[in-house]
Amino acid sequence: MSMWALPTCQAPHADPDTAGHTKITKIFITHLHGDHIFGLPGLLCTLSLQRSPDASVVPIDIYGPLGLRSFLWRSLELSHSQPLLPYAVHELVPTQDQCPAGEFRDFSGLDRGEALAQAPPGTVLHLDAETDSYLLLEDEELSVRAFRLFHRVPSFGFVLEEKPRPGKLKVHILQELGVPPGPLYGELKRGRAVELSSGVRVQPQDVLSLPVPGRKVCVLGDCSGPVGPGARRLCGQADLLVHEATLEDWGDGR
Incomplete structure (x- = not known):
């Protein structure tokens, strides 16, 4: 089981709800204001202490x-911190209309050139003009994209x-067709047609109910609104x- 941190705040390593989460495999940073990145070097050091150097x-x-890569590398370098766990930083290139x-x-x-060779590995991601978003990762189960927001910094x-x-699986139909329980059930569940010993070919759509729609979670960083149609x-x-809800005046009792 893996765990994702989205987003990271000023001192997540001091949060009892965060400490001990040794299964974190991905961290998402919305922007480079201090209250959203100052805790990141400490979090990596804490996770490093909780894991074996494997x-x-x-x-x-x-x-x-x-x-972000430069900030993280410089912070760890200047403090002589050496996390034992490997990490990679993937940077999103912003557009000038984001602030x-x-x-x-x-x-x-x-920190490009010679210094970059010492920094952590990673990729530089550019805006996809067609989708107005950044594809961060995708596999057979889910996809993760980033979109642009307007703030004092990108x-x-x-x-x-x-x-x-x-x-x-519609088990009663499978039984009527003579499909024996076992590996053939798994093949049909994965969307693959199977052929019985009798020569009958069974199609997945004949024995499966409608697909179950996937869930969608959207997290907005600090912003006054989206940039472009992507969001x-x-x-x-x-x-x-999930979005911010900052009050304009904390003194009116709200």
Whole structure:
């Protein structure tokens, strides 16, 4: 079982609900404000202490805005911290319309060249103009994409979407067709046709109920709104939407 941290705040390593989560395999950072990244070096050090230095351990994948790799590497380097667990930083290249004019900083050349060879591995992800999003990962079960948000610094939201799951087997129909319980059930469940010893060919759609729709979770980082159509399209029909709700005035009793 793996665990994902989405997002990381200022001091997650000090949070009793976070401490001890040795199964974390992925961390998602929405933006580079201190209250969202200052806890990341400490979290990696804490996780490193809780795990054995095993070369076969799957690296922790960290996703966030361009500049995150340099911040993390510099923080650990200057503090002489050496996490024993492997990790990779995957940076999202923002667009200039994600923050107010004059606030945008181009980190594309930050710690590149010789210094980059010492930094953690990872990838640089660019906006897909067709979907107005960033594809972070995808497998047979789910996909994870990032979308652009407007904030004082470039910010991102994330959508985790399960793919439809096969429907349930109609056992009474299988029995009528003479399909014996066992491996053939599994093949049909995986969407593959099977042939019986009698020569009868059974198609999955004949013995499966309708596919089960996948669930969708959308998490918005700090923002005053989305940038471009990607966020609205990706978060449509979400089962769960997590977003900030900052009050303008804390002194009015709300």
